[in-house]
Amino acid sequence: MKKITKLGVLVMVVAMVLSLAACSGGTTTSGDAKKYVVATDTTFKPFEYENEKGERVGIDIDLLAAIAEDQGFAYELKAVGFDAALGEVSTGQSDAMIAGMSITDERKKTFDFSDPYFDSGVVMAVSSSNDTIKAYADLKGLNVAVKTGTEGSTFAESIKDQYGFTTSSFPDSANMYEDVKAGNSAALFEDYPVVGDAIASGVPLKMVTEMEKGSSYGFAVKAGENAELLEMFNTGLANVKANGKYQEILDTYIKK
Template identity: 85%
Template sequence: MKKITKIGVLVMLVAITLSLAACSSGTKTSSDTKKYVIATDTTFKPFEYENDKGERVGIDMDLLAAIAKDQGFEYELKAVGFDAALGEVSTGQSDGMIAGMSITDDRKKTFDFSDPYFDSGVVMAVSASNNTIKSYEDLRGQKVAVKNGTEGAAFAESIKDQYGFTTVSFPDSANMYEDVKAGNSVALFEDYPVVGDAIATGVPLKMVTEMEKGSSYGFAVKKGENAELLEMFNAGLTNLKANGEYQKILDTYIKK
């Protein structure tokens, strides 16, 4: 009698084990989906900004959402500002960052980047009422506004000694624009789609130089970490370009 009972128990254990194995080999449930924390900027229109409904929108926001859907991962967005986002990723508080971030050799020392998703460039802009600043030569002895950590700031730093101007740094685009509008700085350097969007939406600025070729934008993770997330971003980007969704996103925010 005891022998029969032991055999019965063994049969039951085998059945349970096979049942669990069958369940685990099926499609992942929603609870199995990997969720990442992604840091971003707060005001870098048209790449990331808050609309009238309080929603985070823009090229980067729509692109991230579309790639996450294509690749089947979830994410929590942390809109903390550009400088803070750099710190979030480099210290491991966030898994990745998308914030109109230029791919540079210096940043590659700290971050691993995705394939480029946008090719940018830098322009100089002045107040719409300013008719004296028309070229870099006109900046001698003047103050110029830049935004921390941007391609525009890097370009301004690279030519300021040559043209004899000083730079004033701001944490966001809005405060930089206000400084130029108020006349505290005579000009600003900014990525062309960003300042172009600002002008199109009523900010009283005007571009006075041709676009300088800049770096490409990329999605970033801490160097040596989150390789799977980076691979999914690249795969999703490739798919979105192939099916036309990528171009639709650009056309939504960049008017030709």
């Protein structure tokens, strides 16, 4: 009788396990909903930066939050720097990135981009005390500072042979500004809202050229992957533009 009871209990346990497995197969509960990992830059104000409270803020950060709320998806933000973010997505450590990333044909070989969410442009800036450099031709024989991976860097590289200057690359905006302030570099090339915000925040620089038209910024995923996330971003972007939230975000960070 004891042996029969043990066998019966064993059969019941196996039956319950199989039943639970059958019920859970192919379904996902709301608590197990996928959370996307999104990489971003650390210092690309006003697109992404840390405020005085230690909070991660900026156009990209607020825009991602608004789109995620509109589309109902969860995400984890990883502020790792621009170059590291590129690596995170290309190796699958992060699902996507939003970091003031210009949409270029070269990058399209590695990434799939969303619809453009911001149209940028490049300006040249010098120390506020510099009255000798007013045009590209004044850079002959001098060095200029750029930030790695930016539209400003791409533009500087495209004209440096024509105007006879050299470039030094920096991983973040703060070090680039310091290099110009210290006189190690005669000027810098940077996206106009970024350097404009720096000047408004008290960095002793001034813009000395008209804005050169640049590329558009896009949200990016690894080529061929996370198509559903890209689709949600595009749909959410269209919605927040239509309801006014997009312009509200721009007005918060870009002072006219």
